[in-house]
Amino acid sequence: MSLVHKPRAGVVVEVEGAGAVECTLVRVYAPRTFETLVSRLPIHTVLARGDGYVYFPVDIRRGVEKPRREAEAGWVAYWPRGDALCLFEKKVSMPTPINLLGEVKGDLTILGSAKRGAKAVISVAVEV
Numbered sequence: 474m475s476l477v478h479k480p481r482a483g484v485v486v487e488v489e490g491a492g493a494v495e496c497t498l499v500r501v502y503a504p505r506t507f508e509t510l511v512s513r514l515p516i517h518t519v520l521a522r523g524d525g526y527v528y529f530p531v532d533i534r535r536g537v538e539k540p541r542r543e544a545e546a547g548w549v550a551y552w553p554r555g556d557a558l559c560l561f562e563k564k565v566s567m568p569t570p571i572n573l574l575g576e577v578k579g580d581l582t583i584l585g586s587a588k589r590g591a592k593a594v595i596s597v598a599v600e601v
Contacts, residue, residue, distance in 0.1 A: 481575075482511050483598035486529065486560065488520050491587035494560065495579040495598050496549045503538040503572040506551045510535075510558070510574070515596035520587050521557070525565040527584050528557040529593055540570030549575045558595060560584070 480500050487493040500507045510516075510533055518529040526544070537553050544550055544561045550571040552559050560577055 478508075482507070483578075484511075484514065485596055485598040486558075487594045487596070488584055488587045489592040491520075491585075491591065492583040493579070494577060494581055494584060496560070496575055496577050498549065498575040502574055503551065506533075506535045506538050506572045507574060509533045510551065511597075515594050518593050518595065520584070520589060520591045520593050522589055523559070523565070525563040526559045526561045527587070528552060528555060528559040529595060530555070530557045531595070532556060535572070537570045538572045541573055542567050542570055544571060544573075547577045547581070548573060549577060 482498045484496050485493050498507055516531050521528050534556055544565045546561055546563045548561045550559050550573050552571050554569040560581055562581055
């Protein structure tokens with residue numbers, strides 16, 4: 474069974490000069506977004522910052538799916554307006570809807586030292 478059809482996917486976000494963060498994506502949260510994102514891995518991108526989250530443009534151009542505007546610390550979500558994967562450092566009210574995808578499994582604080590524009594790669598970590 475291909476990874477896009479599994480119920481979960483382990484991914485790692487590696488940021489130059491900061492380290493790597495492991496995440497678990499859950500298909501049932503946003504199936505179409507999950508499938509599109511996972512099928513495009515690895516994705517080479519750059520880090521950007523919002524207030525309480527870091528995000529990575531992913532160029533998958535998915536719409537809103539099971540939308541939410543509130544994000545909890547440790548969540549991983551796709552932000553359709555920014556066409557980006559977001560990792561939330563704290564509870565955040567987003568200005569536009571997000572698609573919840575999963576949760577951060579690693580230590581998100583390691584990205585605190587990463588600079589905007591740092592090169593990043595989002596790739597398959599392990600199948601979970």
